[in-house]
Amino acid sequence: MIIRTSELASAQEKLNDLTKQKAEILKSYSPGSLLHKLQESMDKTDEESETLHQQLLDKEIDLATFVQKYKKLRVVYHKRALTHLAAKTSVVG
Numbered sequence: 001m002i003i004r005t006s007e008l009a010s011a012q013e014k015l016n017d018l019t020k021q022k023a024e025i026l027k028s029y030s031p032g033s034l035l036h037k038l039q040e041s042m043d044k045t046d047e048e049s050e051t052l053h054q055q056l057l058d059k060e061i062d063l064a065t066f067v068q069k070y071k072k073l074r075v076v077y078h079k080r081a082l083t084h085l086a087a088k089t090s091v092v093g
Helices: 002-028 031-057 063-092
Strands: none
Touching: 031 063
């Protein structure tokens, strides 16, 4: 009887630990968390394009290189912005 009680206590403790782990994992995939990560990636891409723009103004890169890289960054930014808007709209409404 004592062995079974200790086995039960051990199993319940393990179950509680696994339940906590599951909650933490699910929390990182919640709609709010994913929207926040998407917003952060948008901000980062926007900063990168601003840095690139400053490099052009400081004549650190030529115009052709600027246009090629800037266009790619802005396409990525706007795809993320549209995804963010669509997700935000579907979560709210």
